[in-house]
Structures are given as C-alpha cells and as structure tokens.
Amino acid sequence: MDRHAGDDELAAAAARGDLGALDTLLRRHASMIHAVCRRVLTNADDALDAAQNAMIAVARHIHTFDRRARFSTWCYRIATNAALDEARRRARRPAPVETLPEPRPGGVRVDDAVADRIDIDAALALLSPDQRAAVALRDLLGLDYAEIAAVLEIPPGTVRSRIARGRAALADLMGGDAGPEGNPAPDAEHPTSRAP
Amino acid sequence: MNGPSTPLPPGTLDELLSADIDGELERAAADHGLPLDAARAAIGAPEATARRAALVRARDLVAPAVPLEPADADRLVAGALEPARRENELAAARRKRTRVDAARRVAIAAASIVVVFGGIAVLARGTSSSSKSSGAKASSASPTTNESAASRALSPALGDVSTRDALRNKVLPRLPPTESRPHPSAVSAPKAGDSTGQGLASDAAGGAEQRAIALMLVGPKGQRGPAVPGSAGSGRAECVARLVEHGGVPPAPAFSGTGTSDGRSVYVAAFPRRAGGYDVYVLRAADCSVLRRAVF
Numbered sequence: 448m449d450r451h452a453g454d455d456e457l458a459a460a461a462a463r464g465d466l467g468a469l470d471t472l473l474r475r476h477a478s479m480i481h482a483v484c485r486r487v488l489t490n491a492d493d494a495l496d497a498a499q500n501a502m503i504a505v506a507r508h509i510h511t512f513d514r515r516a517r518f519s520t521w522c523y524r525i526a527t528n529a530a531l532d533e534a535r536r537r538a539r540r541p542a543p544v545e546t547l548p549e550p551r552p553g554g555v556r557v558d559d560a561v562a563d564r565i566d567i568d569a570a571l572a573l574l575s576p577d578q579r580a581a582v583a584l585r586d587l588l589g590l591d592y593a594e595i596a597a598v599l600e601i602p603p604g605t606v607r608s609r610i611a612r613g614r615a616a617l618a619d620l621m622g623g624d625a626g627p628e629g630n631p632a633p634d635a636e637h638p639t640s641r642a643p
Numbered sequence: 644m645n646g647p648s649t650p651l652p653p654g655t656l657d658e659l660l661s662a663d664i665d666g667e668l669e670r671a672a673a674d675h676g677l678p679l680d681a682a683r684a685a686i687g688a689p690e691a692t693a694r695r696a697a698l699v700r701a702r703d704l705v706a707p708a709v710p711l712e713p714a715d716a717d718r719l720v721a722g723a724l725e726p727a728r729r730e731n732e733l734a735a736a737r738r739k740r741t742r743v744d745a746a747r748r749v750a751i752a753a754a755s756i757v758v759v760f761g762g763i764a765v766l767a768r769g770t771s772s773s774s775k776s777s778g779a780k781a782s783s784a785s786p787t788t789n790e791s792a793a794s795r796a797l798s799p800a801l802g803d804v805s806t807r808d809a810l811r812n813k814v815l816p817r818l819p820p821t822e823s824r825p826h827p828s829a830v831s832a833p834k835a836g837d838s839t840g841q842g843l844a845s846d847a848a849g850g851a852e853q854r855a856i857a858l859m860l861v862g863p864k865g866q867r868g869p870a871v872p873g874s875a876g877s878g879r880a881e882c883v884a885r886l887v888e889h890g891g892v893p894p895a896p897a898f899s900g901t902g903t904s905d906g907r908s909v910y911v912a913a914f915p916r917r918a919g920g921y922d923v924y925v926l927r928a929a930d931c932s933v934l935r936r937a938v939f
Contacts, residue, residue, distance in 0.1 A: 464731050466724060473723055477716045482708035495715060502723035507730070567704055585665060586705040592667050604674050611661035612654075617704060618697035 454518035462510040469509065473502055476519065479588060480505075480526040486583035487530035487576055489568035493537055494530070501529035516597065523588055524598040527580050534576040570620045578613035585610050651685050659686050660695045664702060799879075799900035801911055804925060811939050814913055814923055817898050818939075879910045882931035886912060886924060897921060904934060913939075 452460075452468075454475070460468035480501050485494035504525050512521055571579050577599075584595045585606075592610075596603045651659070655675055659682050662671035672682035686695065711719075798817075804810040883899050886892060892914040899912040908928035913921040916938065925935040 464734075466728060466731070469727060470720060470724055473720045474716065477719055478708060478711045481711040481715070481719070485709045486705060491709075494709075495719070499719050499722050502719050503726055506723045506727040571705070582702075582705050586702045587708060592665070592670075603670070607662050607667060607671055607674075608658060610665070611658035611698075614661050614698045614701040615654075615657040617701035618694070621697065621700060621704070 455514055458509055458512050458514075458518050461506075462512070469506055472509075472518075473505065476505075476522050477502065479519070480522065482587055483523055483526045483580075483583050484530040484533070486571060486587055487527065487579045488533055488537070489572045489579070490537075493533055497530045497533040498526065500533070501526040504529060516594075519588075520590065520594055520598065523584065523590070527584065527598055531576055531580060570617055573620060574613045574616055578609045578616070581606055581609035582613040582617075656685060656691060656694065657698065660691060660698050664695070664699060799898075801900045801902035803904070804902040804909065804911060805904045807935075807937055810911070810923060810925065810935075810937055813902070814898065814900075814911060814921075815939055817900070818913055818921055819897065879928070882910050882926045882928070883912045885931050886926065886933070892922065892924075901928070907934075909934060 452471075454472065457468045457472040457475075461472055477498070481494060481498040484497040484501065485491065488494045488497055501522075505522055508525075512518060516524075571582075574582070580599060581595055584590045584598060585592075590598065592603045592606045595606045595610075599606065601609075659668060659671055659675070659677075662668050663686055668682055668686070669679055672679050675682070677685070685691065801810075801813040804813055879899055879901060883896055887894055887896075896912040896914050899910065902909050902911055902925075904925055910926040910928055910931075911923060912926065913923045916922055921939050923937045923939060924933055925937075926932065927934050
C-alpha cells in the first residue's frame with residue numbers, strides 16, 4: 448500500500464488485514480492521538496498508556512470505520528474516549544501529591560507558558576476531564592463545535608460552554624484578564640478557526 | 644433580552660468571547676437570546692478586551708502539541724500492530740481449523756453412512772438367516788406346544804378329591820405312564836389317616852437331600868411351616884417336602900397339586916412306585932398330615 452494514500456484508502460486496506468496500511472495509518476496519526484491524550488490527562492505516562500489503548504482500539508476496530516466522518520475525527524474520538532477512560536481509572540487511584548502553580552499577578556507570556564510545560568499540565572489539571580477534552584479537541588486539533596459535539600456525543604451548546612469555562616479557568620489561573628498589559632496573541636482580536 | 648447597555652454575567656461574556664474566538668458567535672448569541680449586534684457590542688466593550696486577550700492566551704497555551712518522541716511512536720505503533728497481527732494469525736488459524744473441521748465432518752458423515760449401510764446389510768443378512776432358523780424353530784416348536792398342552796393337563800388345581808374315584812380321575816391324567824423300575828429309596832406307605840405322620844416311611848436316609856429335591860421340583864409355593872409332621876400352616880411344597888423327608892417316598896413326586904376333600908383344603912402328591920403305578924398322598928393343607936393314601 449502506498450504510504451501517500453489517503454486515510455480512507457489505507458483504512459479500507461487495513462480493514463482487509465493489510466498490516467502495512469495499518470502501520471502507515473497509525474504512524475500518521477500517532478502524534479495527534481498522543482497529544483489529545485496528553486492534554487486530557489496532563490501526565491506523560493498516563494498519556495502514553497491511553498495513546499497505546501487508543502491505537503490498539505483503532506487497529507482492532509478499523510473494520511468498523513464507515514467513512515461517515517473523516518478518519519481523523521473517528522480516530523480522535525477513539526483517542527478522547529481512551530483518555531477519558533484513563534482519567535476515570537486514574538481518579539480511582541490514589542492521587543500523587545502535586546504542586547499546583549500559583550496565579551501570577553502579572554500573567555504569563557505565552558512563550559513562557561509553552562516553555563513551561565509542567566505548568567501547563569498543572570493548569571489543565573484544574574479543569575475537569577470533560578472540559579480538557581473539549582478544549583483539546585478545539586484548540587489542539589482544531590475541530591469545530593459540531594465535530595466536537597459528535598466526538599463527545601454532547602450538544603454543541605454544551606461544547607461551547609465547556610470550552611469557554613475551560614479557557615476562563617486557565618485565564619484566571621494565568622492572571623485573569625491582564626490581556627492588554629500582558630502580551631496578547633496576534634490573532635486576539637479576530638475569530639480563530641484553526642486548521643487541523 | 645439583554646442589550647449592550649445591560650452588563651452581561653461574567654460567564655455569559657466569557658462564553659460569547661470564547662465563541663467569537665472560535666467563529667461561533669452567531670450561534671452562541673442566539674442560544675443566549677441575544678441579537679448578533681448586541682452580542683458584538685457586548686464583547687467589543689473596553690472592559691471585555693482584556694478578558695478576550697486572556698482567553699486567547701489560554702487557547703494558545705493548550706494549542707501546541709506535546710511532541711511524541713520517535714521511539715515512543717515506534718513503541719505505540721508496534722504495540723497496536725502486535726494484537727492485530729495476532730488476531731490475523733488467529734483468524735487464519737480459525738479459517739484453517741474450520742476447513743479441517745469441515746473435512747472431518749464430511750469424513751465422519753461418510754463413515755457414518757458406511758456404518759449405517761453396513762449395519763443394515765448385516766441386519767438384513769441376519770434377518771434372512773433368522774427366518775430360516777425361525778422356520779426350524781417353528782418345526783421344533785410342535786413338541787414344545789405339545790409339552791405346553793401336557794403342562795396344562797398337569798395343572799395342579801384338582802378340585803374336589805373327596806372320593807377315591809375323583810382322586811384317580813383327576814390325578815391319573817396328570818401322571819405319565821409308569822413302568823416297573825427300581826427307586827433309590829424304599830417306599831413304606833404310611834398309614835392312612837395318621838395325622839401324626841408316624842406311619843410314614845421310616846427309611847429317612849438322605850431325607851434332607853430328598854427334601855431339597857422335592858422343593859426344587861414342586862416349587863417354593865406356600866408358607867414354610869415348622870419341620871415337624873402335623874404342624875399347622877404349611878404350603879404345598881413344604882408338605883410334600885416333609886412327606887419326602889419322613890414318609891419314605893421317592894425324593895421327588897411325579898405330580899403335586901391342590902384340591903379339596905370334604906370341604907377341606909388338601910395337597911395331593913403322587914410318587915412313582917418301584918413296582919409300577921403311583922402312590923398318591925392326600926395331605927391336609929392345614930398341618931401337612933396325611934389324610935389318605937391311594938395306589939393307582
């Protein structure tokens with residue numbers, strides 16, 4: 448199977464038992480599957496576990512992919528569910544002692560936040576897993592609200608609400624509405640629709 | 644309905660701002676019952692600008708994907724492919740097993756058909772040979788039938804034997820013709836009417852053996868009474884056995900039966916005589932005592 452073949456074509460071949468096609472498909476989406484898991488779980492080890500479960504599920508259920516949605520959407524849905532399952536399992540385990548970041552009075556620069564990945568994870572950990580999933584699907588993968596609603600199987604209004612609350616919590620954690628004094632993002636004044 | 648002059652709750656403003664960042668303001672305003680212009684006015688207010696910037700920063704904080712190390716990617720892919728490979732192998736094995744099972748089923752079915760038809764053939768052969776043998780049996784069944792008739796003739800129920808003639812007429816047809824021949828034990832006729840049985844044959848040698856033989860021949864019918872002559876409540880076999888034991892008669896009767904004599908229940912036993920003919924004893928059923936003895 449051609450490595451440059453489309454997802455649908457690869458998925459069809461994988462469903463017929465073509466392990467090469469499945470290998471290509473999984474490698475193509477491994478990074479984003481892992482990224483979703485990492486954002487939802489905010490822990491590197493848990494994220495790897497969830498990503499592994501998600502990829503096993505993709506391989507096992509590839510024959511059920513019916514092309515009604517994009518393969519990537521179908522794939523991220525599996526990844527999100529795997530991450531949420533892992534989050535539920537983790538909630539039943541004794542929680543490790545973590546040091547949460549204190550809100551910084553002057554806010555933080557985006558560059559600083561990106562560099563300080565542990566702080567991002569700690570900040571995201573303040574959100575509920577459902578909020579993290581909605582935020583990650585929107586801000587990490589660029590899915591629109593309708594796609595997120597389909598992935599999470601919730602109404603679009605609930606998607607919007609979870610994303611807004613998640614962002615608001617992160618914004619409060621970083622210093623509230625110190626936008627103009629901080630370093631606003633270049634597209635802060637314009638609606639953003641990120642490409643996947 | 645809220646207008647621009649009415650401050651929106653913080654949560655609603657955050658939601659409108661967040662939706663506007665994602666290009667979903669129109670739907671969000673409608674869901675909150677706000678005209679689009681009013682929603683735009685609300686999020687465009689100076690006090691909302693800073694909040695919008697904070698929300699954008701929050702979005703950008705989440706946006707970058709945490710890079711996946713190539714080694715981790717390889718491990719994840721390999722970990723996902725391994726079960727798929729095993730499932731493929733299992734599926735192949737299942738298909739192979741299904742083929743083998745199908746072949747085995749066909750072989751079993753064929754063997755079953757062979758066995759069934761072989762069995763039918765053997766049975767058919769056996770039936771034809773058994774028909775022949777049954778024919779032979781049928782030809783040899785006549786004596787058996789005759790024997791059955793004789794057995795019916797030797798029915799032990801004699802009815803009334805109160806008189807000598809009645810006894811003769813009922814017993815003799817049940818007895819085979821006799822010829823003069825020696826008997827293993829001497830016969831000493833008991834005195835008729837000797838209820839104590841002391842008049843029975845004194846030669847009681849081999850009495851126990853005789854009694855056992857008599858029991859075998861007569862059959863274990865009736866109650867077993869005490870082994871003393873004249874005791875009450877004995878069955879036919881027991882009475883005959885006592886007669887054999889104490890009466891000096893041959894070890895086995897040629898015939899024994901039941902009947903009545905003067906309204907009393909009796910047993911009748913006939914023993915072949917060495918000189919020919921039969922000694923016929925009429926025993927009272929109540930106590931095995933000898934009521935009469937006759938020689939025919």
